[in-house]
Amino acid sequence: MTAGDSSEPDGRVKPLPADVDLDAVRDALISWYEADHRAFPWRRTDDPYEILVSEVMSQQTQLDRVVSAWEAFCERWPTVEELADADRAEVVAFWTDHSLGYNNRAKYLHEAANQVVDDYGGEFPESPEALSELMGVGPYTANAVASFAFNSGNAVVDTNVKRVCHRAFATPDDDRLFEEAAQTLMLEGESSVWNNAIMELGGVACGKKPRCDEAGCPWREWCHAYQTGDFTAPDVPEQPTFEGSRRQFRGRVVRALSEFDELPLAKLGPRVRVDYGGEHGEAWLRELAADLDDDGLVAIDDDGEETVVRLRR
Numbered sequence: 001m002t003a004g005d006s007s008e009p010d011g012r013v014k015p016l017p018a019d020v021d022l023d024a025v026r027d028a029l030i031s032w033y034e035a036d037h038r039a040f041p042w043r044r045t046d047d048p049y050e051i052l053v054s055e056v057m058s059q060q061t062q063l064d065r066v067v068s069a070w071e072a073f074c075e076r077w078p079t080v081e082e083l084a085d086a087d088r089a090e091v092v093a094f095w096t097d098h099s100l101g102y103n104n105r106a107k108y109l110h111e112a113a114n115q116v117v118d119d120y121g122g123e124f125p126e127s128p129e130a131l132s133e134l135m136g137v138g139p140y141t142a143n144a145v146a147s148f149a150f151n152s153g154n155a156v157v158d159t160n161v162k163r164v165c166h167r168a169f170a171t172p173d174d175d176r177l178f179e180e181a182a183q184t185l186m187l188e189g190e191s192s193v194w195n196n197a198i199m200e201l202g203g204v205a206c207g208k209k210p211r212c213d214e215a216g217c218p219w220r221e222w223c224h225a226y227q228t229g230d231f232t233a234p235d236v237p238e239q240p241t242f243e244g245s246r247r248q249f250r251g252r253v254v255r256a257l258s259e260f261d262e263l264p265l266a267k268l269g270p271r272v273r274v275d276y277g278g279e280h281g282e283a284w285l286r287e288l289a290a291d292l293d294d295d296g297l298v299a300i301d302d303d304g305e306e307t308v309v310r311l312r313r
């Protein structure tokens with residue numbers, strides 16, 4: 001795929017490059033997520049009540065701090081019925097004691113619990129549309145609960161997802177295109193694992209200051225930003241600073257190999273830096289390629305006469 005090729009001959013701007021290999025991109029992200037991710041306890045449940053509580057708490061509080069508050073809340077009011085029965089003042093006091101932000105959120109959560117009990121007999125509705133009828137539950141939270149509890153959500157499009165799509169696939173900075181990109185990337189009926197995975201990517205690898213290599217980003221092979229060295233994003237207007245420009249050179253190796261599949265060192269070098277040679281000659285390039293080999297991105301073949309670097313597929 002040619003990363004960043006996002007306009008069509010008809011002139012319509014596309015949310016994703018036309019030749020993106022969706023299956024490969026999806027598999028890479030899900031495998032990366034399933035191999036290792038932050039172990040937030042609400043990721044181990046599909047109880048819509050517990051998920052709703054985690055989402056409401058996360059709206060204003062850092063995730064690491066939400067964990068203990070969420071555990072205490074679910075221990076004190078383990079079911080939607082028990083929350084509905086609780087004294088509202090006690091719920092608000094809990095919110096204040098745990099520094100969870102606006103008290104109104106506690107009141108709305110209590111009200112939503114009453115709606116679930118009174119209007120739905122204690123069973124949460126499953127669609128984002130019905131969930132968004134609950135008090136204090138906006139479209140984002142409704143979709144998150146539908147995704148994580150019922151696998152029936154749409155693709156989440158938050159600032160993390162926009163940043164990732166913009167960098168990886170050069171999705172133009174336009175909300176409609178971001179939505180289209182996110183929805184196209186997600187496999188229908190896989191909203192739980194997909195939304196968790198792409199948000200994890202935005203949280204631990206593709207933050208404002210990206211950690212592409214350190215976090216082993218599974219999209220480096222396709223990523224427009226990684227290949228061009230332009231890591232700006234809608235919420236990162238200035239190019240973030242990195243230690244050295246090694247990442248840019250790594251990106252250029254991957255880009256050259258995406259085009260040619262494999263290249264001997266002597267042909268790869270000049271494509272990676274204009275001043276190839278001397279201090280930044282073959283030994284330097286071998287080390288760079290060895291790093292990429294360690295990360296599983298390239299393979300190095302040496303027949304004793306020539307060293308060839310190729311992209312691993």
Ligand code: SF4
Binds near residue numbers: 206217226
């Ligand atoms: S390679 Fe870097 S910039 Fe690209 S999606 Fe991964 S973390 Fe983001």
